[in-house]
Amino acid sequence: MPDSAAADKIVPIIMVGGAGTRLWPISRETMPKQFIPIMDDGFSTFQATLQRVTGPGFAAPIVVTANDFRFVVAEQMQELGLEGEIVLEPERRDSAAAVAVGTLIAHARDEQALCLILAGDHVVEDAQAFVSDCQAAARQARHGFIMTLGIVPTFPASGYGYLAVGEALQETGAFALDRFVEKPDTQTAAAYVAEGLLWNSGNFLFEARTMLDELRAQCPDVLSAADQAVRKGVRDLDFLRLDAQAFSAAPRISIDYAVMETTRRAGVVRASFGWSDIGSWDSVYDVKRQDAKGNVVEGPVSLIDTTGSLLRSDGLLTTVIGLDNIVVVTTRDAVLVASKEHVAKVKDLVLQLRAEGYGEATDHLKIHRPWGWYQRIDIGDRFQVKHICVKPGGTLSLQRHYHRAEHWVVVKGTAEVTIDDQIRHYHENEAAYLPIGCVHRMHNPGKIDLKIIEVQVGSYTGEDDIVRIEDIYARN
Secondary structure: OOOHHHHOOEEEEEEEOOOOHHHOOOOEOOEOHHHOOOOOOOOOHHHHHHHHOOOOOEOOOEEEEEHHHHHHHHHHHHHOOOOOEEEEEOOOOOHHHHHHHHHHHHHHHOOOOEEEEEEOOOEEOOHHHHHHHHHHHHHHHOOOOEEEEEEOOOOOOOOOOEEEEEEEOOOOOEEEEEEEEOOOOHHHHHHHHHHOOEEEEEEEEEEHHHHHHHHHHHOHHHHHHHHHHHHOOEEEOOEEEOOHHHHOOOOOOOHHHHHHOOOOOEEEEEOOOOEEOOOOHHHHHHHOOOOOOOOEEEOOEEEEOOEOOEEEEOOOOEEEEOOEOEEEEEOOOOEEEEEHHHHHHHHHHHHHHHHOOOHHHOOOOEEEEOOEEEEEEEEEOOEEEEEEEEOOOOEOOEEEOOOEEEEEEEEEOOEEEEEOOEEEEEOOOOEEEEOOOOOEEEEOOOOOOEEEEEEEEEOOOOOOOOEEEEOOOOOO
16 A cells, blocks of 8 residues: 555656657657757756656656657656656557556556646646646545646637636636537637637546546546556566557547546646647747747847747758748758748648658658667768767667678767677777678767767668667667
8 A cells, every 4th residue: 555645646647649740840750849859948848747747746757658759758757867657559549548558557556546647748837836736636636526727828729629617616726627628710719718718738637546437437448458458568678568459459539538528527727827738830939938029039040121930940050031920940951931820731741741752751860769869961872971879888789781881980989899709999080890791789888978970881771771680778
């Protein structure tokens, strides 16, 4: 049984799935917005979410994420010095299954557990107010309610669901939830705002047993699949890998549809913190500090006669003359130019780019790996050049290639290189040659990042010309 000091701690269940394509080209499927520092504090929104729910009133988090993001999640938690349960979904089944999984795990630890459902990609302006509202919702949840945090609208948004507030409940600031309303058109949204409806933030707080009762009554297939997926799950390094076959049986349905729109146990706290889901570039503009001309300018950007715009560059000099109310986002391999009025179509643009075969639609130029990252510098007929960074203690897989040889030039740090049955250390301005077909591996034995320039030469330089023989990160 849990001790009394832990009994009232809130268990954060943080969901960090999704591709975040509306914030392309900064956010892409291989590294979506929740893991990227978008705000000015230098932390990703996932890290900012973790920080908000770290403290005496909270238990260690349960993070539900996709297999492809497991090492990014672990690394970003380690950067904050935090530990928690990282649960890997074999595939995307929408939020109801993720909520069920997290709730089952919390309930197995403590039948009276309080759970807080959070998205890992939201921005909260006042963390203290957020915690206070969670505490108020938690006290009401002890009376058997599933509480949601409702946001007072700042404009008639058509991209959010709305909450109609009912009668006051026992807890100050808490109300019965009269009804959920799906995303309206702009005219209807204006009427909802005038009527005092709240935005649905997607944050929910409840006793685990209450949510499990509602799932059992409203959507038993989701609960059954989640339960089997957890029971049959296996430990993989520091992760809990859900059983793929069991999890695939869960219907694709959101927690709003599965439970919240039909339950009679829903309540709402009118939130006192500023909030945004930064779901599009115009919403990023809204939460950023603007200059005297109404511009948000980040990175090497130069403007003339431009107002009311968001202009961001990740390194490439970007210049704009005589345009108003636009969004310009420049990365090293892609540029987005759009009117703020049409930024909602960025998701459609990404789908079009994928159909046209552009790898930039889903992949960043810098590719993150559990050992560090690599970034392509140049590519051409029979060659490719990469910049590779291996973090201290990082080790690439033991592997071979059938179609290319490689040259590794050390520019910083020390590389421990295995080539067939020989191991040698290479230092700055030294190079290792890896002939076609050799079995090789690179390890960073030092205390600083290892930086390598890799030159590949051969008839084929694709990433699928890697035969892994051994890998400490248990990748296939």
